[in-house]
Amino acid sequence: MIDGKTRTCGLIGNPVEHTLSPVIHNTLSEKLAQNLVYVPFHVKEGMVEDAVKGARALNILGCNVTVPYKSEVIPFLKELDPLAEKIGAVNTLVSVEGGYKGYNTDMPGLLRAMESDGVQITGEKVIILGAGGVARAVAVLLAQQKAEQILITNRTLQKAEQIAQEVNGLFQSKTVSAVTLEELCGLKDEGYLAIQATSVGLHPHDDEVIIGQDAFYHKIHTAYDLIFNPGETKFMKLAAKAGAKAYNGLKMLLYQGIIAYELWNDMAVSDEIAAEIYERLKKALKDE
Numbered sequence: 001m002i003d004g005k006t007r008t009c010g011l012i013g014n015p016v017e018h019t020l021s022p023v024i025h026n027t028l029s030e031k032l033a034q035n036l037v038y039v040p041f042h043v044k045e046g047m048v049e050d051a052v053k054g055a056r057a058l059n060i061l062g063c064n065v066t067v068p069y070k071s072e073v074i075p076f077l078k079e080l081d082p083l084a085e086k087i088g089a090v091n092t093l094v095s096v097e098g099g100y101k102g103y104n105t106d107m108p109g110l111l112r113a114m115e116s117d118g119v120q121i122t123g124e125k126v127i128i129l130g131a132g133g134v135a136r137a138v139a140v141l142l143a144q145q146k147a148e149q150i151l152i153t154n155r156t157l158q159k160a161e162q163i164a165q166e167v168n169g170l171f172q173s174k175t176v177s178a179v180t181l182e183e184l185c186g187l188k189d190e191g192y193l194a195i196q197a198t199s200v201g202l203h204p205h206d207d208e209v210i211i212g213q214d215a216f217y218h219k220i221h222t223a224y225d226l227i228f229n230p231g232e233t234k235f236m237k238l239a240a241k242a243g244a245k246a247y248n249g250l251k252m253l254l255y256q257g258i259i260a261y262e263l264w265n266d267m268a269v270s271d272e273i274a275a276e277i278y279e280r281l282k283k284a285l286k287d288e
């Protein structure tokens, strides 16, 4: 029931039509009996500052921010959480005195997803495939969580090299190294966790994969694909065939949303409710 006391949250992005975030937040409100509604806001190019000011003027409790505005929104915020500052991207705005505070819940979301799947980061040797916005954030998370070694590769190697340099600088370490795809296939070591952070294999290109060589998949014990549509990517299939555990990115999506909801409502969402929302998300994806 929407009434005079209903609070509003929303998603700022372009486009926003295919978002699953309303499923997460509106189901949370229903389960937790919160008088809160979540809606998508399609913000056109060049309108981010107006969108933030408008949200403030309309007393909107909080927003998620998605592509292409996760960095562009930062100058218009009152405060910035230190992790979001390190990552250089904000996906959640929380109303504070005089404006919004920006957080990045994508990476804490990935961490919580991995914990729930029993996947460790601390002390692990990790490979990141890709060097886009999310891959950079993953490199920061892995360094923060004290992965033993982080190898990052990308079609455009220069971008991987830049991330390695920046993240090593941020953490005053030499943990991150950029490598070519060929170098990955020739790794002497085994026992890597591989995080797939490119858009290769995203529906409708379900048959595409960033790395096809079997040799690579024998070096990894776990494949974590940040793509969630399709539910089982070719990357996951090749990893499973080689005997590795394989996970998709749907739980990351789930937990980035849950953490945002917790920030807006100053509450903790139980594992039981999280599991129910996860089932709703899977159903929404199937129905798409």
Ligand code: NAP
Binding pocket: 067, 106, 129, 130, 131, 132, 133, 134, 135, 154, 155, 156, 159, 197, 198, 199, 200, 202, 210, 226, 227, 228, 249, 250, 252, 253, 254, 256
């Ligand atoms: P992005 O900044 O556009 O980066 C795209 C990455 O994919 C780059 O490394 C790019 O390489 C690589 N790539 C694209 N097409 C390629 C091709 N044909 N061959 C080789 N490499 C290719 O994207 P992003 O925002 O980081 O997102 C990356 C992925 O994360 C997306 O698939 C998205 O679905 C997923 N994601 C998941 C969640 C979640 O909650 N689970 C949240 C956000 C994003 P170049 O640098 O060489 O172009």
